[in-house]
């Protein structure tokens with residue numbers, strides 16, 4: 231029997247995480263023996279949990295989700311430039327007695343949009359709704375993609391302004407809705423998505439080719455996707471990003487990029 235690697239995802243809440251299912255499928259396909267568990271961890275238990283988890287010889291890595299991604303960027307270890315810049319970590323890997331800290335959310339989104347949905351960011355007009363950790367992970371990546379323009383809208387405008395200041399040397403970014411050119415892509419990075427608090431965006435200029443992408447995902451249609459389906463047939467939720475960010479994490483742990491298509495198909499089948 232090959233060595234069993236201990237992995238998991240920590241967050242709060244964590245009960246409905248699909249990560250254990252996704253990583254178990256990756257591992258089975260790649261013939262790697264893993265145990266991947268969800269861990270509900272409070273803010274006050276975060277540091278102790280990390281220490282205890284990695285004190286076990288069998289432990290290999292962790293995913294980190296809400297509300298711990300910022301805290302994870304302060305763990306002692308070797309942090310990637312990207313994770314340091316955005317101050318968020320969603321993947322921890324134990325390599326030769328050192329913890330390495332990464333973020334795979336941004337690349338997960340890019341992989342899903344480019345490889346799976348055939349979207350090219352070059353010269354595109356993009357609207358991001360939200361200015362939290364996931365919006366920044368996406369902004370970090372798309373700001374390097376030679377987009378035409380990126381607008382960032384957020385309930386708390388000062389947080390959008392902070393992102394605009396931080397990234398305006400990398401791309402043309404602003405906090406006003408474009409009233410001249412339609413958006414090619416509208417991304418909902420707000421966590422209002424699943425709680426029913428999502429408010430439709432008024433006076434948004436779009437075309438019949440506009441893509442709509444909700445980072446939130448669910449086995450039933452999210453409120454953002456329901457709203458967008460009246461406007462476009464290119465409407466997606468964050469299930470693809472979830473699988474791709476997981477695949478990039480798996481690659482960090484085992485240096486193998488797992489097969490994603492069948493896992494996406496299985497998740498899609500659960501919706502039916």
Ligand code: NDP
Pocket residue numbers: 296335338359360361362363364365384385386389419420421422423427428445446447468469471472473475
């Ligand atoms: P953060 O907590 O960092 O940010 C939350 C954002 O949502 C903020 O911009 C906040 O605005 C906004 N928001 C929250 N409530 C409301 C509301 N009632 N009305 C309007 N705006 C609101 O979360 P993340 O950025 O990490 O995550 C955002 C969502 O993306 C989550 O639902 C998460 O599950 C999902 N996600 C999905 C991934 C995937 O793989 N598919 C990966 C990562 C995240 P304000 O600044 O005003 O508080």
